[in-house]
Amino acid sequence: SQQGEEDPQALSIQEGENATMNCSYKTSINNLQWYRQNSGRGLVHLILIRSNEREKHSGRLRVTLDTSKKSSSLLITASRAADTASYFCATQRDGTGGFKTIFGAGTRLFVKA
Amino acid sequence: EPEVTQTPSHQVTQMGQEVILRCVPISNHLYFYWYRQILGQKVEFLVSFYNNEISEKSEIFDDQFSVERPDGSNFTLKIRSTKLEDSAMYFCASKGGDYGYTFGSGTRLTVV
Numbered sequence: 045s046q047q048g049e050e051d052p053q054a055l056s057i058q059e060g061e062n063a064t065m066n067c068s069y070k071t072s073i074n075n076l077q078w079y080r081q082n083s084g085r086g087l088v089h090l091i092l093i094r095s096n097e098r099e100k101h102s103g104r105l106r107v108t109l110d111t112s113k114k115s116s117s118l119l120i121t122a123s124r125a126a127d128t129a130s131y132f133c134a135t136q137r138d139g140t141g142g143f144k145t146i147f148g149a150g151t152r153l154f155v156k157a
Numbered sequence: 158e159p160e161v162t163q164t165p166s167h168q169v170t171q172m173g174q175e176v177i178l179r180c181v182p183i184s185n186h187l188y189f190y191w192y193r194q195i196l197g198q199k200v201e202f203l204v205s206f207y208n209n210e211i212s213e214k215s216e217i218f219d220d221q222f223s224v225e226r227p228d229g230s231n232f233t234l235k236i237r238s239t240k241l242e243d244s245a246m247y248f249c250a251s252k253g254g255d256y257g258y259t260f261g262s263g264t265r266l267t268v269v
Contacts, residue, residue, distance in 0.1 A: 077257045084265075086248060087200065089257035132200060145258065147192075147200040 050133055054152040063120040065151040067133030068113075076109055077134045077145070078118045087132070090118075125157040159183040163249050163261035170239055170268055178234045178264045180249030186259075188252040189232045191224065193217070193245040194263075200248070206232065239268045 050067050057063050067076070075094045079087040093100045093109045093116065100107045106119040120127055130150040162181040170176050182189050191203040204214040206224055223235045232251075236243055244267050250258035 079257075079260075084246075086262035087250075087258075087260040089259065092257045134200075145190075146202060149199040 050131070050148045050151045052151060053149070054154070056154045056156065057123055059123060059125055059155055059157050061123055061155075063123050063127070063153055063155070065118045065131050065133075065153070067116045067118070067148055069116075069133075069135045069148075070114065071135075071137065073111075073135045073137050075136050076107075076116050077136065078105075078107060078116075079132045079134060079147075081130045081132065081150070083129075090131075120153075123153075123155045125155050128153060128155045159259070161249055161251055161259050161261035163247075163264050165264060166262070167265045168267070170266070172241060172268055173238050176236050176239055176266060178236075178247050178249075178266070180232045180234070180261055181230055182232055182249065182251030183253065183259055184230070186251035186253040188212075189224075189226070190250040190252070190258065191234045192248045192250065192260075194248065195242075195245045203234070203247075236266075239266075241268050244268045 050065055055063055073095055075092050077092045078090045080090055081087050091102045091105055091107050093107050095111055104121045109116045116133055130152050132147050132150040134145045134147045136145045164179045168176055189206040192200050193203055194200045202215050204218045204224055205212045221237045225233050246263040246265050248263045249261040252258050
């Protein structure tokens with residue numbers, strides 16, 4: 045089964061630095077999404093990149109997708125302490141009913157003030 | 158901004174008891190999902206629901222689990238006879254089209 049796998053598992057940086065998280069997956073996809081989860085809370089959708097797109101921006105977020113390598117990266121520029129959270133990539137393929145999404149194990153980002 | 162609402166936020170139940178987790182998806186969404194996350198682990202797909210029936214389910218979603226959309230607004234997940242290993246955060250999500258999911262804030266289920 046397809047699966048997003050993020051690396052690193054944990055990342056600790058200083059406020060103001062950029063944070064880069066990577067995701068690899070195994071099978072063909074329709075799109076790839078990044079989600080954020082604060083500790084013990086729900087998942088917040090950050091950005092979606094389709095399989096025919098290579099790069100997408102949203103505010104301080106930049107996502108790239110390389111379908112030949114089956115990988116994606118999430119870059120958070122000028123990080124803030126409030127960016128501290130877990131970040132998950134999720135791959136979506138066309139299932140039998142509305143695009144089943146598989147989540148990776150996540151990267152824990154800690155931004156030190 | 159439209160939200161997916163889940164209730165209760167925390168449920169404690171005795172092993173062997175039935176629980177019903179409730180969700181109110183976004184009103185014009187057509188696809189509904191349940192995911193769970195055991196503490197410290199990844200988010201796992203349980204089931205997707207479309208057009209009033211299950212469209213896909215995972216190996217986790219065995220006969221102990223069922224879903225229902227009883228009244229056109231609520232979307233429920235029932236666990237018939239809870240086990241200790243069912244303790245997890247359960248997330249409901251809905252989706253309107255070819256975009257990301259909107260997740261609820263989750264129900265923390267603790268089976269004792």
